[in-house]
Amino acid sequence: MTRNLIVIGAGMASGRMLEHLFETQPGVWNVTLFNAEPRGNYNRLMLSPVLAGDKTYAEIVTHDADWYESHGVTCRFGEKVLRIDREAQVVVGENGAVPYDRVVIATGSNPFMIPLPGHDLEGVIPYRDLDDTETMMALGARPGARAIVIGGGLLGLEAAAGMKAQGVDVTVIHVMGHLMERQLDEAAGYLLKKSLEEKGINVLTSANSQEILGTDGRVSGLRLDDGTELPCDLLVMAVGIRPNVALAQEAGLAVGRGIHVDDAMVTSDANILALGECVEHQGAVFGLVAPLYDQAKVAAETLGGRPAAFTPKEVATKLKVTGCDLFSAGDFAEGEGREDIVFRDPARGVYKRLVLEGSRLIGAVMYGDTGDGAWFHGLIKDHSDVSDMRDTLIFGPAFQGGAPSDPLAAVAALPGDAEICGCNGICKSTIVDAINGGATTLSDVRAQTKASASCGTCTGLVEQVMALTLGDGFEAQTVKPMCPCTPLTHMDVRRLIKSRALKSMAAVMQECGWTTSCGCASCRPALNYYLLCDWPGEYQDDDQSRFVNERMHSNIQKDGTYSVVPRMWGGITTPDELRAIADAADKYAVQTVKVTGGQRIDLLGVKKQDLPDIWADLNAAGMVSGQAYAKGLRTVKTCVGSDHCRFGTQDSTGLGIRMEKALWGSWTPAKVKMAVSGCPRNCAESTCKDVGVICVDSGYVLHIGGAAGLHIQGTEVMCTVRTEDEVLEYTAAVVQLYREEAAYLERMYKWMDNVGLDHIVERVVTDADSRRALADRFYYAQKFMQQDPWAERTKPAYRALYAPLADLTLEAAE
């Protein structure tokens, strides 16, 4: 006796289930297959190759009309199911009802469309089925066609690459900071972006769409929230999927995000099963194909009355875009007891990261060289013990077997013609010859052979060659690396940022071979500064890589409150400003009002949530942030000069104000303090400032490199100039030289110790072209820097960040 089975939805999961069913239970089931799409089962995963022109639709059909006929499947394609009547045990379609013994719901998922203004315009489509694919392919036939893809996940990138292959000009808009953030970490995301851009696809990350623009009811472009407008002829939204639960919900089945199923794939009604992207199992929903195939097998067994249980497994992701080789599997978040093994080969654009927990491999991310992906995936799935091979694990299966290798022995075993330094093509024997010829330090070897003198990532290898050749005579270099994330020094990194045009933090970490995935509290602020300094207007400042004072634009105090210091140009204030400061101090119950050493007024003890309000009040009175927290220009202290003082030789206050107005807002390696004294009596204490000016009758003496903190150091005289304009040009030039050359957190005097006063005089005083170029670069950067942080942060978008996320004090008291 045959039993009636109704399958709703002809997707990949239900197709696979039917195969199992006919194979294990032939002749048992009389199947009716409903599908809203006017066609049968095809391999949805292969839509991207169809779009790219690598495959045709006929090649991706998994079950054709003959197959259905030979298995006696009644196909009701293009017909929507209206409802499931559980009492009468019938499924009602548009063309009539069908009785059932069992139902399998495989309604899949719906693409999620962001309800942006204009999302209903013609030419705004999801990427889900063959119709969408054909729409995208048709676009390629139009010369000069432009498309935008919203969503930098798996599907969005495949859509973008597919359209690009059809000759369409494509831009990808992704809201997160890096592509495929669910499958990739930042480093791999960076490499992916780079190779997509090399293919000619424009990629905008951290981009928020605001409105889809249209003319005559048809899409014409997209506006982002920063005002950028991008024209397009087609807009594809590939931002995610929502399980399609409507039918199940209407039938009264238990539904959460998806249709609830147990391990046997049975819903809350014993006669109804569900599988595929429409289900929720143990709180999880499914978008990749591997678990769906497992579910199909379990569902077929359950229908046959045999016990079977679905257990979710680690799945692996591969992107089907030619030339973008990436792989990700398992869980690659960092965690307690978890260890990262990172391998980067900047020259080949390779990044590999393995995550181990105890003796097991639990996650892997790879880019550029994914040949070992399947092997790693196997180790993850099988929970294999990898402790014996952990030292060489990252090199893959080819490297396993035999005794665990000693890194020095491995280097010793290298033949003389083995390349050690890839940048300069230096082989082992060249280095050995140099050492035997008398090079005993790393810098000797670098100077004589150029080995490790470019990107520096082979420094460790060169040192091992030296250790082998010199034996006990070898002493490792004592140059301090920037932080534990890299063997490179601050200066190495600065040089590489410039020479290789590295413009993002992910780019620096990849190309310089960082050993951690996202840096540490010591290298991140430094890199943020270097990038900001070297690529003004291009690099986006990263708030999360700044110390609290610079992120909050206030100095944190020991009790977690903040201090607020308005700028007083050259130390000059007015009665109106003082009244506004007094009012603010009252209104926000400021604990202490203090006059600082830099001639400013400090309001101490302001609560974090009050900061935007007090700033707005001070802004309204015409004051801006005094940046008393910044690694940047703090203050220009002045004396009253020729305006009032009987000894004053020049307008020291006027000059101080001019300098402060020209120099404020610029970020520097460490804080910069300046002063202008009106005569050699030096009342403004110019001789212990980073830049100090002492006015004399004939002009201005420029001092640099003083400090009066932990370390007391008098200034050195850099030069004497005749006019105020020259003071400004020379000051801008010396500050710019310092910005470009010093290590992060290195005060100006420290930098001067390292490079020498002669070098500074040469670049800023003697060589006029060099001085002008430095000053030009400084003022160019200032165009992006001179924005009052208070005014920015009192805007509504920022304000929220200063308030608590939630207040549970009342809730818990209930």
Add this chain to the structure above:
Amino acid sequence: MTDWTDIGALEDIPERGARIIKTHIGCIAIFRTAENEVFAIDDACPHKGGPLSEGIVHGRSVTCPLHNMVLRLDTGLAQGADSGAVNTYATRIDGGRILLDTTQLRRERVA
């Protein structure tokens, strides 16, 4: 038993950043890592009470803004040569919303 309370959206917290929530037992810092994981710990460093929510987040750790003590977000333990710990609170993410297990807050209240 757990009592999951919705405290806000994941996107309300900057990536590699933190926000605080106020409770009757003090402020709790809610962190979001680069991998979009969320952790909740007391917003007071065991060293001198510094607001951990203002620290730099790296991997699953935060560096205290006052004196650079490094604490694990998942265990609450101080790292390196330092010793000390902060309380941790269970969180989970559901459909882009952050849920906090508030049973621990209640226990502390009864105690």
